[in-house]
Amino acid sequence: MEKKESLKVLIPTDFSIEAEYAFMMVNNLSKKANMDITFLHILNVPDTVTLDKDNNISTCGEIDVDFVAVQRDMALGKLNELKEKNEGVKTDLIFGHTTTGIIQYAEENNFDLIALGTKGTSGFAERFIGSNAQLIARRSEIPVMTLMCDRSGLELKxxxxxxxxxxxxxxxxxxxxxxxxxxxxxxxxxxxxxxxxxxxxxxxxxxxxxxxxxxxxxxxxxxxxxxxxxxxxxxxxxxxxDVVCIGTHGKGGFFHKSATETLINHLYKPIISYKIK
CATH class of the missing domain: 3.40.50.620 (HUPs)
Incomplete structure (x- = not known):
């Protein structure tokens, strides 16, 4: 089948094996479906610390700019390694809160899919904190694919x-x-x-x-x-x-148990969640 217009896929990365799983699956699928893949790393810093388009750092003065610069340079180095290792991928670095930053970046840049590797969670952590994956799935208007393990050989039947x-x-x-x-x-x-x-x-x-x-x-x-x-x-x-697709009303949290978020945290199959209208 002829390849159509590229699907824009955002892969948030903390340089962990879980993020690598997300890329391996997306990269495998891209052999048949044309995909435009971007790795995004978010450096968690206070709102008073900003990064401009030229990667220059500004702070309120209470935070050591040099310390932040070291963290920025380490992240940029790892992103460059990903770009060199995986031909055709794009990379970006932003400052901010992980879940909010991913969602805003994906929506502002018109991505079709956010692909997330996740460790899942259970017990106290699931009830009171939740995983980044389930929080993003809860809030994102863009479909979110999550997976816990290597699915690089997946065939979508x-x-x-x-x-x-x-x-x-x-x-x-x-x-x-x-x-x-x-x-x-x-x-x-x-x-x-x-x-x-x-x-x-x-x-x-x-x-x-x-x-x-x-x-x-x-x-x-x-x-x-x-x-x-x-x-x-x-x-x-x-x-x-091969894949589970399920909608969410975006009502997960302490007072509302979400079936979608429960599956994201527990199911060892790739899940695509979407916001129910």
Missing amino acids: DILLVHNFEENDPQNLKLMKRVMEVFGTKLHLLQIATKNDNQDKIKENMLIFAQKNELKNYEMHVILDHNIEEGVNHFMESHDM
């Missing part, structure tokens, strides 16, 4: 779209449909139901959702389970999905 199909309005599925078109991927629609749910009605809603979103080459699945995370895991035991 089957995508699982998990959704409550009572919400059958058109969604932001442009990226997913583009991937399906390029890779010839089959889509599997899944809703996790309870024993009181009308499965015929769910499938009727799935058909409406598919029509409104102009989906093709798909199958419909309904399974009974206690919650979305368990349902997805049980479904994957009998169906070998």
Whole structure:
């Protein structure tokens, strides 16, 4: 299939193996789907420390400019190594808060996808702090792909779209449909139901959702389970999905448990999350 206009992919990097996993997967997919890849490193500094377009540092005077300059130069050196090692990639360095900086940079520069390697999290950290990946997925208007391990050999044959199909309005599925078109991927629609749910009605809603979103080459699945995370895991035991796609209302946090964020932190499959309209 002919390569179409490039997908702009942002890979935030802290130079860890998790960030490398994100690049390895995206780089593998770029062999078939034309991708414009940018590595972004964010140096976490107070708002009073700024970096101009020429990489000059300004501070309020309370922070040692030389110390910040050392950190900047180390980061720039590592970014240059990435550029030399991976032909065709772009790199950038900014100052700021990690999650806010990534989202703002991606939106201001019109990226199609943010690709994140993540260690996941659990217990106290998940409940009270959360991972950067889940916070970015919660707030970003741009689709976010997360993965925990090496998926450099991934072949996109089957995508699982998990959704409550009572919400059958058109969604932001442009990226997913583009991937399906390029890779010839089959889509599997899944809703996790309870024993009181009308499965015929769910499938009727799935058909409406598919029509409104102009989906093709798909199958419909309904399974009974206690919650979305368990349902997805049980479904994957009998169906070998390559990627899980799931929407988020952006309501995660201490007072709202998000199924999307739970999967991001626990599921050892690549996940593409998008903001539900």
